[in-house]
Amino acid sequence: xxxxxxxxxxxxxxxxxxxxxxxxxxxxxxxxxxxxxxxxxxxxxxxxxxxxxxxxxxxxxxxxxxxxxxxxxxxxxxxxxxxxxxxxxxxxxxxxxxxxxxxxxxxxxxxxxxxxxxxxxxxxxxxxxxxxxxxxxxxxxxxxxxxxxxxxxxxxxxxxxxxxxxxxxxxxxxxxxxxxxxxxxxxxxxxxxxxxxxxxxxxxxxxxxxxxxxxxxxxxxxxxxxxxxxxxxxxxxxxxxxxxxxxxxxxxxxxxxxxxxxxxxxxxxxxxxxxxxxxxxxxxxxxxxxxxxxxxxxxxxxxxxxxxxxxx
Amino acid sequence: xxxxxxxxxxxxxxxxxxxxxxxxxxxxxxxxxxxxxxxxxxxxxxxxxxxxxxxxxxxxxxxxxxxxxxxxxxxxxxxxxxxxxxxxxxxxxxxxxxxxxxxxxxxxxxxxxxxxxxxxxxxxxxxxxxxxxxxxxxxxxxxxxxxxxxxxxxxxxxxxxxxxxxxxxxxxxxxxxxxxxxxxxxxxxxxxxxxxxxxxxxxxxxxxxxxxxxxxxxxxxxxxxxxxxxxxxxxxxxxxxxxxxxxxxxxxxxxxxxxxxxxxxxxxxxxxxxxxxxxxxxxxxxxxxxxxxxxxxxxxxxxxxxxxxxxxxxxxxxxxxxxxxxxxxxxxxxxxxxxxxxxxxxxxx
Numbered sequence: 247x248x249x250x251x252x253x254x255x256x257x258x259x260x261x262x263x264x265x266x267x268x269x270x271x272x273x274x275x276x277x278x279x280x281x282x283x284x285x286x287x288x289x290x291x292x293x294x295x296x297x298x299x300x301x302x303x304x305x306x307x308x309x310x311x312x313x314x315x316x317x318x319x320x321x322x323x324x325x326x327x328x329x330x331x332x333x334x335x336x337x338x339x340x341x342x343x344x345x346x347x348x349x350x351x352x353x354x355x356x357x358x359x360x361x362x363x364x365x366x367x368x369x370x371x372x373x374x375x376x377x378x379x380x381x382x383x384x385x386x387x388x389x390x391x392x393x394x395x396x397x398x399x400x401x402x403x404x405x406x407x408x409x410x411x412x413x414x415x416x417x418x419x420x421x422x423x424x425x426x427x428x429x430x431x432x433x434x435x436x437x438x439x440x441x442x443x444x445x446x447x448x449x450x451x452x453x454x455x456x457x458x459x460x461x462x463x464x465x466x467x468x469x470x471x472x473x474x475x476x477x478x479x480x481x482x483x484x485x486x487x488x489x490x491x492x493x494x495x496x497x498x499x500x501x502x503x504x505x506x507x508x509x510x511x512x513x514x515x516x517x518x519x520x521x522x523x524x525x526x527x528x529x530x531x532x533x534x535x536x537x538x539x540x541x542x543x544x545x546x547x548x549x550x551x552x553x554x555x556x557x558x
Numbered sequence: 559x560x561x562x563x564x565x566x567x568x569x570x571x572x573x574x575x576x577x578x579x580x581x582x583x584x585x586x587x588x589x590x591x592x593x594x595x596x597x598x599x600x601x602x603x604x605x606x607x608x609x610x611x612x613x614x615x616x617x618x619x620x621x622x623x624x625x626x627x628x629x630x631x632x633x634x635x636x637x638x639x640x641x642x643x644x645x646x647x648x649x650x651x652x653x654x655x656x657x658x659x660x661x662x663x664x665x666x667x668x669x670x671x672x673x674x675x676x677x678x679x680x681x682x683x684x685x686x687x688x689x690x691x692x693x694x695x696x697x698x699x700x701x702x703x704x705x706x707x708x709x710x711x712x713x714x715x716x717x718x719x720x721x722x723x724x725x726x727x728x729x730x731x732x733x734x735x736x737x738x739x740x741x742x743x744x745x746x747x748x749x750x751x752x753x754x755x756x757x758x759x760x761x762x763x764x765x766x767x768x769x770x771x772x773x774x775x776x777x778x779x780x781x782x783x784x785x786x787x788x789x790x791x792x793x794x795x796x797x798x799x800x801x802x803x804x805x806x807x808x809x810x811x812x813x814x815x816x817x818x819x820x821x822x823x824x825x826x827x828x829x830x831x832x833x834x835x836x837x838x839x840x841x842x843x844x845x846x847x848x849x850x851x852x853x854x855x856x857x858x859x860x861x862x863x864x865x866x867x868x869x870x871x872x873x874x875x876x877x878x879x880x881x882x883x884x885x886x887x888x889x890x891x892x893x894x895x896x897x898x899x900x901x902x903x904x905x906x907x
Binding site for chain 2: 302303304305306307373374377378405406407408409487491492493494503505512513514516517518519
């Protein structure tokens with residue numbers, strides 16, 4: 247077979263086909279955005295900007311305020327990152343720099359399998375196993391040891407129920423660790439062996455090699471991995487719905503029950519029969535869309551600056 | 559080689575399609591969606607009905623609000639809701655509504671050493687617990703109702719429904735009937751702004767949270783309390799008598815219901831008088847379109863409910879639901895004759 251057999255028409259057809267598919271993605275994005283914007287008009291018209299700063303969520307009076315959901319979405323995601331990123335980094339460094347192959351390979355496979363577990367399973371595990379054991383013990387401990395501390399004490403006040411914002415953050419951390427780890431590991435393996443070997447040759451310790459050679463080389467990829475993890479934590483729905491306690495209240499405590507944007511939508515969308523209630527939920531969706539977009543944009547900007555600094 | 563392969567695939571597909579057409583011509587299927595509260599009994603009825611007549615009833619328990627939405631959009635043959643629509647809402651959407659089955663909503667608690675029926679509450683105390691005004695199990699108001707019962711000095715964790723639900727509608731309706739403060743500050747709805755507590759999704763969600771959290775109180779449909787082995791409370795009813803949730807006390811509350819004078823069968827069974835009445839009794843409703851495009855399907859749907867009214871009470875009793883009394887069934891079937899018509903205006907029932 248030679249290339250001559252393909253007619254130019256085939257090439258053009260293929261080009262048009264792939265072009266059409268790409269345009270379809272753009273169209274889809276625009277369509278979703280348009281749906282969200284149109285759906286949010288009724289509640290924004292009715293309540294204006296107070297939708298974003300009010301903490302009342304009252305279906306009886308048809309008053310909706312998204313502040314608790316927005317704040318608690320961010321809080322759970324931040325808790326997840328604070329716990330998840332150092333752990334993932336540690337695992338990735340161990341797997342790429344320290345572990346012998348006989349252990350690196352099975353652990354690597356395990357990480358990939360963990361990343362493939364559906365989120366609802368993490369939710370069920372969180373509710374039935376984690377919350378009644380570690381969750382309750384943790385809340386007993388924080389109530390006894392942290393709650394009496396002045397100023398930061400109120401952050402840790404909650405009856406020991408096991409479920410709550412902090413529990414949701416931990417479950418999210420467990421969920422994003424495999425993601426971030428898998429990406430970091432892939433990025434770390436792209437560091438040319440020559441670079442690392444020269445550093446070792448100069449007498450660098452392992453930590454110095456990781457800190458001075460591997461990390462600078464992979465900055466962009468590492469940030470990308472963290473941002474992907476953050477994106478997943480922000481949008482995660484089912485696992486959070488199981489363990490967060492689903493209450494629309496703003497409280498100082500990060501131990502108590504709360505609700506995220508996506509958990510509110512999952513809980514209420516089916517049963518929202520007033521027009522404003524549905525619209526309020528769609529507007530929550532739009533808000534999440536915007537937050538995620540901002541996170542991605544900040545990540546891009548950050549990467550651009552890094553690239554400029556390192557002169558690539 | 560390739561063509562034979564293609565042919566055999568096509569042939570196979572044609573066979574499958576033919577088989578599909580044949581099967582669907584044989585089996586009649588009716589579909590409904592809505593309330594989770596009566597789902598256990600509808601599912602059992604459907605099973606028994608299919609065994610007898612071959613007509614398959616497919617019910618999705620997606621919640622009352624969902625059921626109303628689906629029947630309005632005509633994606634199902636009937637909708638089911640625990641919160642009745644008012645006469646105006648029915649007329650506006652062109653729907654007919656009738657009560658199908660009754661049951662009870664029961665408060666359930668999880669306190670160490672406390673079994674079902676040990677604790678007695680009044681509506682006012684229950685409302686104060688859900689308002690966050692009573693926060694400990696050894697509160698004087700609870701102790702006064704339960705002399706001789708040792709309750710721990712433990713915080714009360716309130717569990718409620720996080721999703722909109724007919725169960726919540728009936729529960730908040732009762733609390734509003736017994737507590738003016740509840741009526742003014744919270745109100746009655748399928749979902750409300752809870753002042754305290756954690757929310758579980760569905761009856762199952764409330765049951766599992768209640769089971770897990772020490773010192774918790776929740777409210778579920780009676781069948782879920784039994785299935786999950788949860789400790790129910792007794793309640794003091796409108797007449798001041800202490801009653802336990804049983805099919806008999808639900809039936810006692812239902813006996814007082816005056817369906818004949820309720821336009822569009824809009825009637826809520828909460829806080830009924832009567833010495834034996836369970837105070838949080840609820841009816842669950844069925845919704846169909848007044849004008850039916852497909853007269854045969856409409857007839858199949860009404861046949862199913864007719865059969866369930868007349869033959870379903872054993873099944874309902876076993877699951878601790880209460881069937882509609884005969885005079886109400888007569889009224890309902892007269893409504894079918896009068897209001898449910900084919901698109902050509904012909905009677906269906």
